[in-house]
Amino acid sequence: MKNILVTGGAGFIGSNFINNILEKRDDYFIVNLDKLTYAGNLDNLRQSENNKNYTFIKGDIANSELVNFIFEKYKIKYVVNFAAESHVDRSISGSQIFYTTNVIGTNVLLETAMKFKIEKFLQISTDEVYGSLGAEGLFTESTPLSPNSPYSSSKAAADMMAMAFYHTYGLPVVITRCSNNYGPYQFPEKLIPLMVINSLSNKKLPVYGDGLNVRDWIYVIDHNEAAELVLEKGKIGEVYNVGASNEMSNIEIIKLILRHLGKSEDLIQYVKDRLGHDRRYAIDSTKIQSELGWKPKYSFEQAIEKTIDWYVKDKVWWEKIISGEYLKYYANQYKM
Ligand code: NAD
Numbered sequence: 001m002k003n004i005l006v007t008g009g010a011g012f013i014g015s016n017f018i019n020n021i022l023e024k025r026d027d028y029f030i031v032n033l034d035k036l037t038y039a040g041n042l043d044n045l046r047q048s049e050n051n052k053n054y055t056f057i058k059g060d061i062a063n064s065e066l067v068n069f070i071f072e073k074y075k076i077k078y079v080v081n082f083a084a085e086s087h088v089d090r091s092i093s094g095s096q097i098f099y100t101t102n103v104i105g106t107n108v109l110l111e112t113a114m115k116f117k118i119e120k121f122l123q124i125s126t127d128e129v130y131g132s133l134g135a136e137g138l139f140t141e142s143t144p145l146s147p148n149s150p151y152s153s154s155k156a157a158a159d160m161m162a163m164a165f166y167h168t169y170g171l172p173v174v175i176t177r178c179s180n181n182y183g184p185y186q187f188p189e190k191l192i193p194l195m196v197i198n199s200l201s202n203k204k205l206p207v208y209g210d211g212l213n214v215r216d217w218i219y220v221i222d223h224n225e226a227a228e229l230v231l232e233k234g235k236i237g238e239v240y241n242v243g244a245s246n247e248m249s250n251i252e253i254i255k256l257i258l259r260h261l262g263k264s265e266d267l268i269q270y271v272k273d274r275l276g277h278d279r280r281y282a283i284d285s286t287k288i289q290s291e292l293g294w295k296p297k298y299s300f301e302q303a304i305e306k307t308i309d310w311y312v313k314d315k316v317w318w319e320k321i322i323s324g325e326y327l328k329y330y331a332n333q334y335k336m
């Protein structure tokens, strides 16, 4: 059995990671440590909650005593650190919690991982640490880090700290840097779920600036399969970029959503731009493809339709979130 600590496993990517792994394998025991912030949602894990190879602990990765207790009790040998404050707009309105969780929290995990001599520490990072591209070029693993938002600067700090633990103490660290994910269970503050849900409710769709900023989209299961592969086969001390070579401007995505739902483009509303808005991200994932044999399995055309249809069908999931009912439920259950 491989005992893994997955942090942030009640969020969008982490919950898909846990559900996917438990569905197909029985050689992993997963401890999910999640603080259940506004973005954490145990409803995402209904299919896994009774699995004998899974347990959930509500708590903060920055709580050293708790993290030590977990490593000791569950004899943790692997860490996949998804836990983070992840939304750029929120980091612009208030940066402190981003540094507390993304930097101090990661430091606690790294220190504890060292103490318990673990076999691998996978730090889930982002392409945003590289900053913004012009019209040409791609981010490679040797692109200098040049983060522009409080969010991306906190993720870059965590990456540098993780690598420093590898170089100084020999901690077996690997890092993945992925592009924009889409799929089920994404909190409806992010572009795709927000636009789908607003369209379904006939609300305006707020497009920042000219709508021509470009993101490189990947289906969440493709990202998670890359993470699983890097956890098992990734070379210690290395960084792997993950992306599906699928660049789209925001306005193209929004129009595609409206078309798929049969809604009018009159819902589009251009609004004030995000401060410091990165213009373009695009990932070169040659390294993980050639060294580890990963490649994305989902085409954008199929997976985006599947994703939009999931939000249409699972209305109960997002209605509970936007009504605030779900936060109240967990507040009672966990006495927050
Ligand atoms: P998310 O916001 O949906 O989920 C984050 C999870 O972390 C939530 O469940 C939250 O409760 C938990 N959390 C927050 N602070 C915590 C703390 N102090 N202790 C324990 N748990 C805590 O985020 P996501 O989109 O699933 O992103 C997951 C990771 O992947 C992040 O590290 C993010 O930087 C990275 N990433 C995201 C994307 C993307 O497109 N969403 C792309 C590349 C990388």
Ligand code: DAU
Pocket (backbone or CB within 6 Å): 086, 087, 088, 089, 125, 126, 127, 128, 178, 179, 180, 181, 189, 190, 191, 192, 194, 206, 207, 208, 213, 214, 215, 250, 274, 281
């Ligand atoms: O690139 C990976 C990153 O992708 C992750 O590290 C982050 O955690 C994740 O949040 C995401 O960051 P972005 O800022 O790219 O994602 P977001 O969904 O917030 O915005 C995508 C684009 O859409 C961006 O150019 C801003 C624009 N946008 C977003 C929202 C929420 C709008 O035009 N209107 C909106 O209402």
